[in-house]
Amino acid sequence: MLMLVNCSNCHTPLQLPPGAKSIRCVLCQAVTLIADPRYAPSPSASSSHYYQQPPPQLQGPSPYNHAPSGPPPQAHGSKRAVICGVSYKNTGYELKGCINDANCMKYLLVNRFSFPESSIVTLTEEETDPHKRPTKHNIRMALNWLVQGCQPGDSLVFHYSGHGSQQRNYTGDEVDGYDETLCPTDFESQGMIVDDEINVTIVRPLPHGVKLHAIIDACHSGTVLDLPFLCRMDGGGSLGGGLRQEPQLTASETFDVYKKPFSL
Incomplete structure (x- = not known):
C-alpha cells in the first residue's frame, strides 16, 4: 500500500x-x-x-546546484504539465522524433499558453539525472504529482510521445478484450503502464472544474485514459461520428463526465 x-x-x-x-x-x-x-x-x-x-x-550534494538561486518553485499552480519523450535509444525499436516532440510541447506550453517552467516536469532520455528519465517509476511519480492537490480552475497537461501497445484484459471492462498501454524505457524489465492505472491516477481524482488535456502520440492511444466517450473524426478534421459512448467501464462505476467541448 x-x-x-x-x-x-x-x-x-x-x-x-x-x-x-x-x-x-x-x-x-x-x-x-x-x-x-x-x-x-x-x-x-x-x-x-x-x-x-x-x-x-x-543530505548529500544536490546534482542541481547549477540551478538559479531563489525560493523553491510552488508545489502547485493554476497550470501544471508532465511531458514524456521516449526514444528507446540503441534498441531495435528506437524512435527518432519523440524527444523533439517533448521539447516542442514544452516550448508551446511556456510561450503560447503561459505555463511556468517551474510547473513542468519533463522526462526524456537526454537527461543525465536518472530521476528525470522516462522510466516506469518516474512516469508514475510524475503523474501522481500532476494531480495532487489540484483545485477547480487548474489546467493540467499530460503529453506522451513514444511507443504504445496492448495487453490482454481479464476484468471484462474492455470491449475488445485488451487494455491499452504506454511503454516506458524499461518496459521490458518493469512492464508497461496500463490504461486502468492511468485512469485511476490522473482521471478519477480530478474534482469538478479541473481541466486535463492528455496528448498521447502513440499506437493504441485513443482509449489510453479509459474514458467513457470516444470522438470519431472524419478525413476533413470534423466530427464524423460525433461523440459516442463506449461501455469501457463497468456498469457499477459512475463518473462526472463533461460533454462540453474543451479548449486549452
Missing part, C-alpha cells in the same frame, strides 16, 4: 513506494529521508505527516 509524505523542501505531497527509505521530489528535486516506522511518532503527535526532514549534514 502506497502512502503520502511531504517533500522536506517544498512540501509537495509525494507517493512513497513500499519499503522506500528516501524519495526525491519530482518538482524541486530535494531528497526526503523517511523515518523508520518503528520509531515514527504516534498519530496523536503534532506532526500529521509521516516523513523526517534530514539534518543538513545528512
Whole structure:
C-alpha cells in the first residue's frame, strides 16, 4: 500500500513506494529521508505527516546546484504539465522524433499558453539525472504529482510521445478484450503502464472544474485514459461520428463526465 509524505523542501505531497527509505521530489528535486516506522511518532503527535526532514549534514550534494538561486518553485499552480519523450535509444525499436516532440510541447506550453517552467516536469532520455528519465517509476511519480492537490480552475497537461501497445484484459471492462498501454524505457524489465492505472491516477481524482488535456502520440492511444466517450473524426478534421459512448467501464462505476467541448 502506497502512502503520502511531504517533500522536506517544498512540501509537495509525494507517493512513497513500499519499503522506500528516501524519495526525491519530482518538482524541486530535494531528497526526503523517511523515518523508520518503528520509531515514527504516534498519530496523536503534532506532526500529521509521516516523513523526517534530514539534518543538513545528512543530505548529500544536490546534482542541481547549477540551478538559479531563489525560493523553491510552488508545489502547485493554476497550470501544471508532465511531458514524456521516449526514444528507446540503441534498441531495435528506437524512435527518432519523440524527444523533439517533448521539447516542442514544452516550448508551446511556456510561450503560447503561459505555463511556468517551474510547473513542468519533463522526462526524456537526454537527461543525465536518472530521476528525470522516462522510466516506469518516474512516469508514475510524475503523474501522481500532476494531480495532487489540484483545485477547480487548474489546467493540467499530460503529453506522451513514444511507443504504445496492448495487453490482454481479464476484468471484462474492455470491449475488445485488451487494455491499452504506454511503454516506458524499461518496459521490458518493469512492464508497461496500463490504461486502468492511468485512469485511476490522473482521471478519477480530478474534482469538478479541473481541466486535463492528455496528448498521447502513440499506437493504441485513443482509449489510453479509459474514458467513457470516444470522438470519431472524419478525413476533413470534423466530427464524423460525433461523440459516442463506449461501455469501457463497468456498469457499477459512475463518473462526472463533461460533454462540453474543451479548449486549452
